[in-house]
Amino acid sequence: MCMTKSELEAKVEEVRKYKAMAEEASNIQKALEQEIISYMNENNLTEEFTDSAKITYKPQTRATLDKKRLEEDLGSLEEYTKTTTYNVLRIK
Template sequence: MTKKELEAKVEEIRKYKTMIEEASNIEKALEAEVISYMNENNLTEELTDTAKITYKSQTRATLDKKRLEEDLGSLEEYTKTTTYSVLRIK
């Protein structure tokens, strides 16, 4: 691949990233409308001809790593490290 071809690929990637961002913004706006409908009608679940929609609270428990390290010291022996490659284009 030549540098010119590489540049064309990068431009195409940028174009698709822009399209993804625009689609994501549209998706978020549509989701906000659905959430508004669910809240206005005091619903946690709704069925349509093609979808089952739920909007419910959810709980997630996490560990406070800083506090654990303060209380127990180093957590190095419990740390799992994963290595992977990342492509970044600026």
């Protein structure tokens, strides 16, 4: 597909427009989620059901490895490192 620079510029502007819309939608979503969390906290709930949804707000844990500490204790972790290469599109 061959396009001119002006067509490319139009595509970039369209991408910027949709990124702005996505950011705005994300902000709205976060605000709505915060209202739901407030409802759950105010009513001391960890689980709630509506006609169309099951809502849960419970603690969860996640275990991760401390790479810096492992390297301090064991030395280089190079032989255990997996490197993945992929393309990234950035528009500024």
